Amino acid sequence: MEILGIDIGGSGVKGAPVDLDRGELLAERVRLETPQPAKPKAVADLVAQVVKGFDWKSPIGVGFPGIMRRNIAYTAANLHSSWIDRDLGKLFGDVSSCPVGVINDADAAGLAEMTYGAGRGQSGAVLLLTLGTGIGSALFIDGHLYPNTEFGHLQFKKTIAEKCASSAARKERGLSWTEWGDDLNELLIHLKRIISPDLVIIGGGASSKFERFGSRIDCDLRVVPAQLMNNAGIIGAALAGREI
Ligand code: BGC
Numbered sequence: 001m002e003i004l005g006i007d008i009g010g011s012g013v014k015g016a017p018v019d020l021d022r023g024e025l026l027a028e029r030v031r032l033e034t035p036q037p038a039k040p041k042a043v044a045d046l047v048a049q050v051v052k053g054f055d056w057k058s059p060i061g062v063g064f065p066g067i068m069r070r071n072i073a074y075t076a077a078n079l080h081s082s083w084i085d086r087d088l089g090k091l092f093g094d095v096s097s098c099p100v101g102v103i104n105d106a107d108a109a110g111l112a113e114m115t116y117g118a119g120r121g122q123s124g125a126v127l128l129l130t131l132g133t134g135i136g137s138a139l140f141i142d143g144h145l146y147p148n149t150e151f152g153h154l155q156f157k158k159t160i161a162e163k164c165a166s167s168a169a170r171k172e173r174g175l176s177w178t179e180w181g182d183d184l185n186e187l188l189i190h191l192k193r194i195i196s197p198d199l200v201i202i203g204g205g206a207s208s209k210f211e212r213f214g215s216r217i218d219c220d221l222r223v224v225p226a227q228l229m230n231n232a233g234i235i236g237a238a239l240a241g242r243e244i
Pocket of ligand 1: 064065066067075076077078104105106107130133134135136137150152162
């Protein structure tokens with residue numbers, strides 16, 4: 001089955017057709033810069049551009065960086081407040097003329113890793129963290145997703161976790177990968193106290209740099225990099241499109 005997956009992020013909108021039988025992109029992904037301010041109409045125009053570029057006319061799955069229930073956005077911390085309470089299935093459906101399913105971006109990446117990547121066949125509690133503009137989280141219990149966890153918004157070091165340990169925070173704070181790895185390790189220790197996961201998968205932009213900070217992780221948890229790297233968001237978004 002082939003579905004167009006689109007991953008909306010604070011810095012880029014990425015998309016590609018996905019072969020869901022194999023969990024692979026069918027074409028090179030396109031990436032367009034997220035407009036600032038990232039308001040619904042401007043982002044929907046980019047979604048339409050991606051759809052048109054692939055001449056797509058069938059279902060689409062979208063990963064969105066906020067709490068999502070039945071295609072409605074409840075938060076949009078790193079985009080713009082005008083997203084809140086909007087029906088994104090309708091917004092993106094209207095600009096693309098395709099049926100659209102929308103889920104949280106980290107849940108999408110988690111579904112992809114659990115189906116095709118580092119979480120495949122893993123039972124118990126598996127936590128995926130996406131470290132990018134923000135910190136996204138996806139929690140699985142025996143392979144079942146508990147949707148819309150927001151561990152990036154946990155109170156942490158006098159702020160919230162994503163302001164301290166996301167990839168964007170590393171750059172803003174001028175930290176080396178190892179210095180940042182120490183903060184990430186503290187966050188993992190904090191998460192261990194709360195949910196003691198059996199496996200933690202590190203995804204998002206930082207997953208490709210795992211060898212630069214992995215040695216700082218010393219939290220008595222099994223921590224591995226994502227296998228689908230930065231494509232997990234697109235592949236998982238496509239999985240959401242299958243559910244329409
Ligand atoms: C949002 C999450 C999202 C994460 C990664 C956070 O700021 O609240 O919903 O998954 O960023 O994009």
